Amino acid sequence: MxxxxxxxxxxxxxxxxxxxxxxxxxxxxxxxxxxxxxxxxxxxxxxxxxxxxxxxxxxxxxxxxxxxxxxxxxxxxxxxxxxxxxxxxxxxxxxxxxxxxxAGNEIANSAFAGISVAVCALVIQAILKLMKTGVKDALTFGIALGAFLAMFFLNASPIIVIIVSAVIGVIAKRLLDKTSAKKEAK
Amino acid sequence: MTYLLLFWEFFKTGLFAVGGGLATIPFLMDMAEKYPWFTTAELSNMIAVSESTPGPIGINMATYVGFTTAGPIGSLIATTALVLPSLVIIMIIAGFLQKFRENALVKGTFYVLHPAVIGMLFVSLTSMVSPLLINLAGGTLLEIFNLKALALFAVLLFGILKFKKHPIVYIAIGAVVGIIFKF
Known part of the structure; x- marks a missing residue:
């Protein structure tokens, strides 16, 4: 204990x-x-x-x-x-x-409006940081773009996006690894 | 009923948000759209507070969202539900950590989950940015863009990328500029 x-x-x-x-x-x-x-x-x-x-x-x-x-x-x-x-x-x-x-106080509202702008800038920085390690090649770029489009235009839920990305990712990675293994064998 | 829904939504978030606190933002945005609990503008404030207070951002955001939705009990429920799935998963993985790290299936999956999170965060970003910087009701080009906010945005983004100070610095600047220039 x-x-x-x-x-x-x-x-x-x-x-x-x-x-x-x-x-x-x-x-x-x-x-x-x-x-x-x-x-x-x-x-x-x-x-x-x-x-x-x-x-x-x-x-x-x-x-x-x-x-x-x-x-x-x-x-x-x-x-x-x-x-x-x-x-x-x-x-x-x-x-x-x-x-x-x-909440509702005029000064507080102005402050939070300014803060919201700062948060947007901070989120951009976080995304850029993630992109450095997360988007490395055509496959990962495609997934990021696909996730964006699916959510932005089709209003897909985050869970669906995660599941579909995982399935596509596993299959694509396998295929890619196989072709590169074949190339090496040659 | 709200308690149950809150628990369910955060349990799902805890189960599917891979990559840490920021990865929960798209899920929180989804909740803002689906339920009358809080607005996306409120969420932006919650993110700011979560970045400026001690503790993991993801937990801070869950607590705040839970509190806004259903008071102190709501904050406990949201946080517990968020933590529960990973608590179980980590304890299972801990037994065979090495095998888990080297498993090709695991590697393949997570290789593509981070880019998926990035794509989703871009969507969250658009719904956060657009009400701040753009006002479609405006007639002329000058009215459509909120110039005050755009200028602050540009300066802050430059500062963030250039100086890499703690987020709280930029949040404080945003607050002060917001008050002085009556945003």
Missing amino acids: KELLILFGLFFKVGIMTFGGGYAMLPMLERELVNKRGYVTMEEIMDYFAVGQCTPGIIAVNTATFIGFKRKGILGGIFATLGVVTPSVIIITLLASVLKLI
Whole structure:
């Protein structure tokens, strides 16, 4: 029980100290879990991150689940996950209640209109960053374009887009790998 | 009933959003269109708050959307539902991590899921950008484009790509400019 609470506490700290999640939490994980506690190695953390990006869900949460599970099994996974999530739930709920009070205020509206413009610019930056690693060749470009068109013009739901992309991706990758293997054989 | 729907929608999001917090945005946009819970404009504010507060962005957004939709219980439900699928999936994978990483089927799938997320994020972007920068009710060319917002947008985008400061810096600038120039 004690170690479960320690896991919760550690990841609570990680959750409260990281702005933005994802890779922003790496230095914090390294200090708390690798250097101070020796729970995991940095290589393991990088492995968890890699897999966390490829599995559904929030990367920071997935990493917490991995580490907690590795230390203390299923309960460890649950406690670590609860730890990393709890600060967000508390902070956002409080903040949202306050923001609700000022909604409709003219100055607040102007501020949020300006903020919305900033968010658009930030989302563009995030997309560009993703494109660097995500769009590498004709196949991945085609998938990105196809997903855009399907959602924009056909109003396809995100779930359908993900499933169809996965099916096409697996088949296309197999075919491509086969042809390149044949070329190498020649 | 809203609680159940909220749980269901976020469970689906947790199950299908691959690639972290930002990958949930298209799902949240989808909810804004399907349900009367919140508008896309409100969602934009929620993203801003989520980027400027501690914690993973995806969790912050889920909590905020849940709260807006159904109060404090809503925020708990949305967050729990979002986390639940990956909690189970990760524990299953953890047993055979190496095999999972090297599996060709897994590699092939995820090779194409990230570009799919990128394509969907572009759609989310268009529905966020268009109400801000373009006003189709306007008659002349000058009226169609919201010049104040366009100028701020161009300056911020340049700053973001050039200086790579923390998002909170640009959000603060957006707020100040919005107040001064009465957006």
